[in-house]
Amino acid sequence: MKLTFENKTALVTGAGRGIGRAIAESLAAEGVRVICVSKSESSCGAAAEAIRASGGQAEALAVDVADSAAVAAACEQLLKDYECIDIVVNNAGITRDGLLLRMSDADWMDVINTNLSSCFFWTKGLLRPMTRKRWGRIINISSVVGIIGNPGQANYGAAKAGMIGFTKSTAREVASRNITVNVVAPGFIETDMTNELSDTVKTEAAKMVPLKRFGQTSEIASMCTFLASEEAGYITGQTFSVDGGMAM
Amino acid sequence: MSDKSIEERVQEIIVNQLNVNEEQVTPQASFLDDLGADSLDLVELVMAFEEEFKDEIKGEIPESDSEKLQTVGDVVSYIKDKAAG
Numbered sequence: 001m002k003l004t005f006e007n008k009t010a011l012v013t014g015a016g017r018g019i020g021r022a023i024a025e026s027l028a029a030e031g032v033r034v035i036c037v038s039k040s041e042s043s044c045g046a047a048a049e050a051i052r053a054s055g056g057q058a059e060a061l062a063v064d065v066a067d068s069a070a071v072a073a074a075c076e077q078l079l080k081d082y083e084c085i086d087i088v089v090n091n092a093g094i095t096r097d098g099l100l101l102r103m104s105d106a107d108w109m110d111v112i113n114t115n116l117s118s119c120f121f122w123t124k125g126l127l128r129p130m131t132r133k134r135w136g137r138i139i140n141i142s143s144v145v146g147i148i149g150n151p152g153q154a155n156y157g158a159a160k161a162g163m164i165g166f167t168k169s170t171a172r173e174v175a176s177r178n179i180t181v182n183v184v185a186p187g188f189i190e191t192d193m194t195n196e197l198s199d200t201v202k203t204e205a206a207k208m209v210p211l212k213r214f215g216q217t218s219e220i221a222s223m224c225t226f227l228a229s230e231e232a233g234y235i236t237g238q239t240f241s242v243d244g245g246m247a248m
Numbered sequence: 249m250s251d252k253s254i255e256e257r258v259q260e261i262i263v264n265q266l267n268v269n270e271e272q273v274t275p276q277a278s279f280l281d282d283l284g285a286d287s288l289d290l291v292e293l294v295m296a297f298e299e300e301f302k303d304e305i306k307g308e309i310p311e312s313d314s315e316k317l318q319t320v321g322d323v324v325s326y327i328k329d330k331a332a333g
Contacts, residue, residue, distance in 0.1 A: 128295075131288065176286060 001032055004230035011035040011078070011085045011126065013065050014092030015117065016043030018191035019141060022217035023089055026225045029057030032087065035060025035078065037061045039092075065118035066110070080200045084129035087228045090119040090163070091141040095193065097152045110153045115159035120168055123181075127174065136179035137228045140167050141220070144187040144243040160185070164239050171237035180236035182227050187243025189215045210245030254304070255330070259322050261296045265289065275321035290314070299324060304331035 006122045008028045014020035016038035024034045028051045036051070036058055038044035044060040051058035063074045078085060091127045094106035105245050119140050130136030145153050147159025171181035186207050188194055195216065197205070206213060223242050226232055252260075259273045266283050278284040279293065292316045298305060304327050309317075317323050 128292070169254065173288065176288065 001224065001231070005030045005032050005228070006230070008085065008086040008228075009035070009060075010087035010089065011031040011122070011229065012089040012091055012099045013037045013122065014141075015047050016040065017047070018193060019090040019186060019189060019217045019220045020089070021047050022221040023091060023141075023224045024058065025051060025054075025056075026221035027087065027089075027105070028054075028058055029227060030225060030229070031056075032228070033057040033059075033082075035059050035061050035082075035085070036090070037063055037065065037074075039064050051171050065121065065239070066113035068117070068121050071118070071121035072125055075122070078126070079129060084133050086130065086133070086135060087137045087139070088122055088126050088201045089224060089228075090122055090139065092118055093141070093143075093156075093159075093193075095153065095156050097156070099152055100154045103154060106143075111155035112162075115156065116162040116166070121161055122164075123170060123241060127179075130179050131174065131177040134135050134178045136174070136177070137232075138167075138170065138179065138181040139197070139224050140164075140181070140183050141224075142183045142185040142239065144185055144241060144246045147185055147239070147241065147247045154200050167239070168237045175236055180227070180233065182235060182237070183240055184220060184223050184227070185237040185241045185243065185247070186214060186220045187241070187246045189217055189220060191217060208246060210248075213244065215242065215244055251264050254301075254327050255324055257300055258297070258320065261300055262293065262320065265293050265296055274322055275324065277320050278318055279320075280318070297327070302313070303325075303331065306330065 010032045012020050012024040012034060015024040015036035021170050024036050024047055028034045036044040036047040041062040045167050047061035048058035067123055079127055096111050123138055140163045142163045143160040145157045146164055167181050167183045220242050249321050263270055266285055266289060268283050277283055279290060294309050298309055317326060
């Protein structure tokens with residue numbers, strides 16, 4: 001299938017590496033201008049540079065997505081530079097794992113702010129021009145953990161489930177403006193985040209996956225790119241599990 | 249300061265935001281019933297008024313006030329009251 005993107009600009013958070021970077025590259029390969037956001041200048045800079053090196057259009061933007069004021073300022077500047085950000089992919093995420101009984105308030109708040117509050121900050125900051133333009137795509141990257149849970153990730157699970165509720169309410173609010181809001185919920189994907197797991201955990205994890213393997217970042221990116229395209233215009237408020245069948 | 253009257257500036261915003269004709273924007277016209285606005289339009293209108301009339305309103309229009317702004321005339325007199333006070 002040929003996907004259609006007419007003169008679109010996208011913003012992808014957490015684009016420095018892993019799933020976010022794959023999404024940024026996939027959109028850029030379709031001719032979308034991509035703004036690669038990450039906390040560290042060098043990380044988003046490298047991602048944008050790699051996209052430009054392969055012939056795509058990309059800019060880097062270093063922002064802490066958990067910082068409401070910083071995101072608001074970034075959005076204001078972006079809308080001066082670009083008029084409208086048509087596609088927003090809220091992908092930035094962190095983990096601070098630990099059993100609930102030993103989880104600190106800081107570990108709870110950091111994960112909620114970076115994974116969940118960031119969706120609110122960016123979506124709020126970039127929504128108005130989309131409503132005027134009567135076109136928009138918002139894609140929130142949740143997790144299988146937000147659907148089926150995982151011991152040691154009460155904070156992460158809460159944030160990722162929260163993204164699903166956020167998505168459904170927002171989807172209903174903006175549907176009349178031809179803006180779609182969807183969730184992609186990856187399972188175990190080969191990234192730096194999952195590389196931190198021990199081999200034993202990885203082997204055990206793969207056993208829980210009906211397709212018996214970890215996924216590739218490109219397998220998440222292809223779903224996101226489809227949802228961002230013109231062709232996905234009749235899909236909103238949905239959660240798409242791309243997890244080898246873990247949640248079914 | 250703009251040379252245009254408050255009425256003209258309010259009318260201009262409504263015409264742009266709701267894609268209606270100037271003639272439709274009468275003082276009695278109701279946003280929801282006569283000008284085809286929905287709830288999202290109302291929020292955007294209030295934000296546009298706050299932006300345009302920041303010198304007059306001196307801050308944001310609170311929810312308790314914005315829900316009373318049902319007609320074009322309501323908005324004009326609200327802004328005039330704020331500017332006077």
